[in-house]
Amino acid sequence: MSKSVRVWSAVAATLLGILIGSSSNAQRVNPPSEGGSFPDIMIPAPSSAEAQKYLGLKAKEKFKVSEIKAELVIFEVFSMYCPHCQREAPSVNELYRLIDGRPDLKGKIKVVGLGAGNNSFEVELFSKKYDIPFPLIPDVDLALHRALGEVRTPYFIAVKLGRGGQSKVIYSKVGSPGDPSQFLDLLLQRSKAL
Amino acid sequence: MSKTTFPAALVVAILVGLGVAWGQVESEQFKGKIFHAEPLKPIDSRVSVKVGDTAPDFTLPSITGERVSLSQYRGKKNVVLSFVPAAFTPVCSQQWPGYRMIQDMFDALDATVIGITTDNLPSLFAWTQEMGGIPFPVLSDFWPHGKVSSEYGILRGDGTSERALFVVDKSGVIRYIDVHDINERPPLDRLLQQLEALNKHKTKK
Structure with missing residues (x-):
């Protein structure tokens, strides 16, 4: 040359x-806007059979939010390294337990954590440290984080799922949603209003 | 210029073009409180110690008031020296809270982290308070500026240190060095593996 x-x-x-x-x-x-639909992204399925069962996924590698067996899905975008997420962890567990303890809600509302920039080792550490009862999905290359508007963490998104596979975002905000019981009430109200 | 000019220039330019998609996740805790720098030159120094060397000893002031020496851990604990470039910057503001979260794992591996930056003590104090407190010693290598960083060969041209990890065993010997790309967080799994290896080695003896 x-x-x-x-x-x-x-x-x-x-x-x-x-x-x-x-x-x-x-x-x-x-970031997804309240009243809008959840982006049509493919989410890597959690590796554990227990987590797959919780989400109602069968031998899937990737899934769309509409494939989760639920009426309402609450996503927390978090990072193992984020101090606010560490502090928020007990409240999110409490939210899960409130749902789990109500026969009218159990199985209909699912909680999922998306570990922005975390690999599977890191989300596993977070899960063990805070004894987290719901699935945490690693997003080491930040593909999900980018698709969700590169939000700061923690960020909560609640998505109401329709029977025809449609989705509606009823909550989309950065930071702690406050008292878990009041947060759940708010989501139930908004969910009914739709 | 070599044959690799085209792809190399392409990769660099894609990275430059990506700009904001640089890949940092910011905690809400630091909203508006963190200084945002452009991606920096990955490494800007030449490390002057190697695995197998006795780690240069030092005594530095800590944010809790006492002076801490590396040698005080000799025969007692493995030490992870975690140098980070600067207080109130995005990557650093998450690295130590991550170590805090797994403090019990470091304890179980008979290790302590020592955090060091070239910031002065008041800045380090304010920053660690902002992070909600850091359970391990945090030392200031501010004056004589960057003296310890310099002895390890990780003082950058702008007076900050590299993002570097040194694992020092109980006999004071350096067992692992990771002078990391300053823009990225060093993988935690690799560090823990090194500490596990040290412990296995000790049990065998």
Whole structure:
């Protein structure tokens, strides 16, 4: 290759790269909005059979939110390393237990954690440390985090699922949702209003 | 320029173009309180110690008031020296809370973390308070500026230290070094594996 060809190919590569990079930027999405639908993303299935059973998934590698066997799904976007998420963990467990303790809600409302930037080892550590009774899904390459608008953590999204596979976001906010019992009441109210 | 010019330039440019998609997850706790830097040169120094060397001893002031020496752990505990670049920055503000969360695992592995930055004590104190307190010693290598970082060969051109881990065993010997890309968090599993290996080794003896 002559020197000029090499220089031009480097320039072309640089421009192409910036174009590819910027187009990803242009695709940067907003967090799911309340009243809107949940993005049509493929979520990696949890590895444990127990977690798969809880979500009603059978031998799936990836799933859409509409495939979860539930009427309402509460997602927490968290990170093992995030101090607020660590502090929030007992409250989210309490939320799970409140649901689990009510025969009218058990099996209809599911809780799922998405570990932004965490690998499976890290979500497992978080799960053990805080004795978390619901599935935590690693998102080490931040694919889910990007699809959910690169939110700060913890971030809570509640999605009401319709019979026809449609979804409606009824809660989408950063930070602690406060008292678990009041949060559950709020979600039930909003869920009924739809 | 070599044949690799095209793909290399492409990769670099994609990364530059990606910009905000750099891949940091920010805790709500630090909303508006964290200094956001652009991605930095991954490593900007040359480490001057190696695995098998006796770790250079030092005495530095800690945020709790006392002075802490590496040698005081000799014969008692394995030590993880965790140098991080700067207080109030995104990656650092999550790394130590992660170590805090698994404090019991470090205890079980007969190890203590020692956190070090080149910030001054008041900044380090305020930052660790903001993180909700850090259970292990946090030391300031501020003055003479970066002296300890310099002895380990991890002082960067701008006066911060690298994001580096050194595992020092109970006999004071360096057993593991990870001078990490400053923009990324070092993988926790690898660090724990190193400490587990040290413990296995000891049990065999």
